[in-house]
Amino acid sequence: MTRHQRFSRYLMGTGALVASGALLTGCGLASGPTEDGEVTLRLSHQWPAPEDGEGDFRAVLAQRFADQVEERTDGDVTVEISPNNSLIEDPTEQYSAIRDDTLDMSVFPLDYAAGDVPEFSMTLMPSMVRNHAQAQNWQDSEIGDRISQTAEDNGVRILTWVWNAGAIGTAGDEPIRTPDDVPSGSVTRAAGPKVEEMLEGAGFGLSSMPSSDIYNALQTGTLDSAITSTTSFSSYRLYEQVNTFTSPAAGNTFWFMFEPLIIGTDAYDQLTEEQQTIVDEVGADIQEFAYTASEEDDQRVHEEFEENGVEVVEMSDSDFEEWREISEPAWESFGEEVEGGEELIELGQEVPAE
Template sequence: MRNPPERSRGMTRQQRFSRYLTGTGALLASGALLSGCGLASGPTDDGEVTLRLSHQWPAAEDGEGDFRAVLAERFAEQVEERTDGSVTVELHPNNSLIEDPTEQYSAIREQTLDMSVYPLDYAAGDVPEFSMTLMPAMVRNHAQAQNWKDSEIGDRIAEISEENGVRILTWVWNAGALGTAGDEPIRTPDDVPSGSVTRAAGPKVEEMLEDVGFGLSSMPSSDIYNALQTGTLDSAITSTSSFSSYRLYEQVETFTSPAGGNTFWFMFEPLIIGTESYDQLTEEQQETVDEVGADLQEFAYTASEEDDQRVHEEFEENGVEVVEMSDSDFDEWREASQPAWESFGEEVEGGEELLELGESVPAE
């Protein structure tokens, strides 16, 4: 956190929000790299606090857009309103504050960033247990994903997160899809063309994909469009929301949709706040931040699930062949995922127990 700039009392929240985005654009245009610059600091003498919230998706416009960006915007607006302006949340979408989205966790730990809508598995190199939140074929549908929060595995993930410097405010899950530049869709491991190169997030997902014959190319979701266009990638695996936000329907011929209730790729990407930033808030401010996060929970679940159907239809409307995985297709991916599960259980302290807890969460 840092001391907030002097604010014009006559400005509306929307005007102040627009000013923040304008400032962010100017910093980006100047090539300023803000991570590592010591921007976060404590509240002012009168208790006013500014929290910087970064994420990788395009900014919401008029309350519409990628639901993760909309979630961040609603959080910022409601926190400022409920605290009577004592807590301001500056939004920095589209990698405008932290160029590499995977580095947002490090920035939070270093207190150069306060908050993010952040895929926890991005930080699996620092916290290996976080790979549980993107374990291939562990979570197959939204019902199972939503059951995590109130299950023992959810308690463990929340504890591990706090122990490693971040507090979960809103649980966000995103189903994944698979798009191919070729004419043949991929529903099962046997459909993977020889020599095909794909992109996916998650070390354990990548481990499974290599086992079934994929070549891999690592990149952020924002680079997938150009990689498909230039032939660097033959296919890509990312969230349905990102398939839409980055207009990947312009570059793929087939789309394996999770709308039918099955996918091997389900990513946990919650709204988080650094524990050190949280601890610098007053007790009343902490209660408000927690309450707003909880109040946005149903929106996060519903919007993510609705996105699957919206994107499914969007790709069909753009001439892409859209298919779904059957239950038996999913079972094949589940079988293919077992070596990755086994290596996680062997390599990560407490990994076997985490796997058992995750596997026990009902899918309905």
């Protein structure tokens, strides 16, 4: 079956909806495996639940995974999805919950766990990934192999690679295309310690918060601007609070986040070999959807913001090079602070952008 055929099949959607917002019931897997081999896996993520198969593509991806696993295992493996931070209020704590065996799965930005695994900052290194082609090339590159192995060594298995391009929204009337466009005293929000290090160098003040809090922070004036994924700009209706939007649709952004579908290795090891094979196969089969939906979202959100009266601009190649130049100190500090960091930076730079 071709990649296009797999993508078309999953666009049709199958299976029944799984329950969401399940209550935690102790440690380990939520239930099972039973004597009959039945297992329930708990999956948490931070985005609104899809409606009729539509919505934030990361939430849709989680639902498709759950539906397909349940179907292919004849109901022996059920995935209970808790969207919108309904199970774990702070999305950055999902990795810890997996390591503690109180959560089994997540669609999770690995950089959130950089405090525990410093190497994960490679997956949100400013200006390291500039477009979707380069992001997708990581999966079959040496840096991709290293990230996968690091994840396994630290208790999580990557099932589906998910990348999100980022945009810049400002509450003021002037868009931000280059570092020189940053207003004096401007406060922004952006995920990622190395991204924040670069932004401080560009002259931003910083305020840390989850994406779900950006709307209120812009509304109250706590933030002058925000940097997050294009999909989150749409899911949280930030077009109601920003006047300008620097879109990555033209193929340039300094903010690209890796947020894969992951399963804890402890949870994975409790599955039968047949169940493990199915989980791996479903993760691979929805890979094309993950890449395509993310890329299409850039253009969809670009148009959505224009339709809502927001001034939409794009970053030129020369604009990107200015961000890349001021990102290099963050690369250098990563290389100095993280064991093997210099080699990881070199491997990241080797990935082609086309």
